[in-house]
Amino acid sequence: MRALVVCYSLTGTTRRVARALASELGAELEEIRCPRYRPGLLGALRAGHDSWRGLIPEIEPPANDPAQYELVAVGGPVWAWNACTPVRAYLTRTAARLPAVAFFATAGGAGFERAFATMAALAGRQPAATLALTAEHFKEGKDPAAIAAFAAELRRGRPA
Ligand SMILES: Cc1cc2nc3c(=O)[nH]c(=O)nc-3n(C[C@H](O)[C@H](O)[C@H](O)COP(=O)(O)O)c2cc1C
Incomplete structure (x- = not known):
């Protein structure tokens, strides 16, 4: 299956998940590049505020054409109980060219449901599968098994 993993990460957590997922899926x-946010208190405040009010920020042009893949897995952190705004920008920009999609997100613990619903609405399609990873998953070392199970689910459901 020709797959693309696309992620946004402000502080590195979702990037690590995306790397592991890409490796599992081959x-x-x-990475979604969004110059509007930088790690640190001010960046986090701006990110939270933007997410809450639904701002779609400028992102750099996507490096790959999603239409060239059978599956695109898109992920990012939850911000203010919703999908982070760079992921929203990516999905808005690429919706017309997306093949089958899967979504993943990381968060302290809350907001996944709304984040995935927003992502599905922007992509214009429901995901084949979703993966939600909390701080507790990482603390307890459960993330590698969860990522492997998610990848296996995606491989099983791959388009013919
Ligand atoms: C602006 C901002 C808003 C956040 N909002 C939430 C939230 O609503 N629910 C939650 O459980 N965690 C929230 N978090 C925590 C992040 O989702 C979590 O730390 C995530 O794993 C960070 O991913 P990253 O390192 O890839 O940026 C928020 C973090 C930031 C910076």
Whole structure:
């Protein structure tokens, strides 16, 4: 299956998940670049505020054409109980060219349901599968098994 893993990460957690997922799937990895946010208190405040009010920020042009893949897995952190705004920008920009999609997200613990619903609405399609990883998963070392199970689910459901 030709797959692309696309992620946004402000502080590195979702990037680590995306790398592991890409490795499990034998997929290419692309990072969403959004100069509006930088790690640190001010960046976090801006990110939370933007997410809450639904701002779609400028992102750099996507490096890959999603239409060239059978599956695109898109992930990012939850911000203010919703999908982070760079992921929203990516999905808005690429919706017309997306093949089958899967979503993943990381968060302290809350907001996944709304984040995935927003992502599905922007992508214009429901995901084949979703993966929600909390701080507790990472603390307890449960993330590698959860990522492997998610990848296995995606491989099983791969388009013919
Ligand atoms: C602006 C901002 C808003 C956040 N909002 C939530 C939230 O609503 N629910 C939650 O459980 N965690 C929230 N978090 C925590 C992040 O989702 C979590 O730390 C995530 O794993 C960070 O991913 P990253 O390192 O890839 O940026 C928030 C973090 C930031 C910076």
